Amino acid sequence: xxxxxxxxxxxxxxxxxxxxxxxxxxxxxxxxxxxxxxxxxxxxxxxxxxxxxxxxxxxxxxxxxxxxxxxxxxxxxxxxxxxxxxxxxxxxxxxxxxxxxxxxxxxxxxxxxxxxxxxxxx
Numbered sequence: 001x002x003x004x005x006x007x008x009x010x011x012x013x014x015x016x017x018x019x020x021x022x023x024x025x026x027x028x029x030x031x032x033x034x035x036x037x038x039x040x041x042x043x044x045x046x047x048x049x050x051x052x053x054x055x056x057x058x059x060x061x062x063x064x065x066x067x068x069x070x071x072x073x074x075x076x077x078x079x080x081x082x083x084x085x086x087x088x089x090x091x092x093x094x095x096x097x098x099x100x101x102x103x104x105x106x107x108x109x110x111x112x113x114x115x116x117x118x119x120x121x122x
Contacts, residue, residue: 003032006108009114015045017103018079031081031105044103045082047074051097054090084111084112091116098122
C-alpha cells in the first residue's frame with residue numbers, strides 16, 4: 001500500500017492534519033490516500049458539535065470512544081481526515097465542518113469541488 005503523492009488541493013505539499021488524536025488512513029497524521037482507501041479519507045476537517053451529531057445520526061459515530069480499536073472519540077475542534085463523500089453529504093445537508101485546505105489531499109477533488117471546499121476553509 002504505497003500512498004499517492006502527498007499533494008494538497010492547492011497543489012503544494014500536503015500539511016499535517018492532526019496527531020491528537022492521530023488521524024489519516026495510514027494513521028500518520030496526514031490525509032494521505034491510496035487505492036486501498038475506498039472511503040477516500042482525504043478531507044482534513046475540523047470537527048464541530050453539529051457535524052459530529054450529524055455523523056452519528058447517519059451511522060458513523062465519531063464522538064464515542066472505542067478503546068477496543070484505540071479510538072478516543074472526537075470532540076469539537078479536533079482535526080480528522082474525513083471521507084470526502086461524507087463531507088459532501090454534510091455540505092448537502094448544511095452541516096459540513098470547516099476544512100484545512102493545505103492538509104486536504106488533492107484526491108478529495110475527485111468527489112468535492114475546490115469551490116465547495118473553499119467555502120469551508122479555516
